[in-house]
Amino acid sequence: GENVEQHPSTLSVQEGDSAVIKCTYSDSASNYFPWYKQELGKRPQLIIDIRSNVGEKKDQRIAVTLNKTAKHFSLHITETQPEDSAVYFCAASYAGGTSYGKLTFGQGTILTVHP
Amino acid sequence: DGGITQSPKYLFRKEGQNVTLSCEQNLNHDAMYWYRQDPGQGLRLIYYSQIVNDFQKGDIAEGYSVSREKKESFPLTVTSAQKNPTAFYLCASIGGRFFGPGTRLTVL
Numbered sequence: 564g565e566n567v568e569q570h571p572s573t574l575s576v577q578e579g580d581s582a583v584i585k586c587t588y589s590d591s592a593s594n595y596f597p598w599y600k601q602e603l604g605k606r607p608q609l610i611i612d613i614r615s616n617v618g619e620k621k622d623q624r625i626a627v628t629l630n631k632t633a634k635h636f637s638l639h640i641t642e643t644q645p646e647d648s649a650v651y652f653c654a655a656s657y658a659g660g661t662s663y664g665k666l667t668f669g670q671g672t673i674l675t676v677h678p
Numbered sequence: 679d680g681g682i683t684q685s686p687k688y689l690f691r692k693e694g695q696n697v698t699l700s701c702e703q704n705l706n707h708d709a710m711y712w713y714r715q716d717p718g719q720g721l722r723l724i725y726y727s728q729i730v731n732d733f734q735k736g737d738i739a740e741g742y743s744v745s746r747e748k749k750e751s752f753p754l755t756v757t758s759a760q761k762n763p764t765a766f767y768l769c770a771s772i773g774g775r776f777f778g779p780g781t782r783l784t785v786l
Contacts (some may be wrong), residue, residue, distance in 0.1 A: 596773070597774065605775040606768060606779050607721070609776075611779070652719070652720055652721070654774065658773065662708075662709065662772075663774070665711060665773060666723070666773050667723075668720035668722070669720055670719060670720045671719070677784070
């Protein structure tokens with residue numbers, strides 16, 4: 564089955580700096596890679612996702628890049644703010660058309676943004 | 679208000695007791711999923727259902743059971759065979775694009 568590794572496990576940055584979280588996956592059939600933000604005691608929220616037919620996707624201060632050959636993808640947050648502090652998870656699955664398969668999650672990264 | 683609802687928010691179980699966690703959705707989604715989250719860890723798949731009256735085991739199905747009699751509902755039963763059930767349980771649809779608010783289960 565799929566295996567997703569996520570690094571680093573903790574990340575501390577100063578407000579305004581950039582933050583990068585990296586994930587690798589093992590199953591070459593995976594083609595859908597979402598990222599989630601989870602605040603303490605809350606549900607995970609999908610913040611950005613990418614399919615394997617594109618190499619990069621941006622949404623304001625957040626971007627995700629995918630290297631399908633190397634089987635890794637990364638989350639980039641620019642101009643970090645204290646409210647970005649949370650746990651971030653990557654995940655991988657196979658998606659076909661409008662259907663999405665079961666997700667395999669990384670272990671999570673605790674991001675702390677210091678004012 | 680569309681979405682996924684879970685109840686109860688908090689649940690306490692005694693040793694040897696079965697408990698059922700509710701998950702309801704009004705999104706008209708076919709696929710529904712149950713994940714377990716332990717403190718400081720990622721989410722692990724317990725069971726999933728792609729269509730009514732059909733479901734498959736995930737990575738950690740032992741000690742759990744589900745049913746899918748209606749498209750809107752996907753309840754999870756934590757049986758006494760699950761030896762360490764204390765965790766945060768999350769229901770999701772469409773592979774995880776939509777999550778419910780979760781149920782926090784504690785064994786007394």
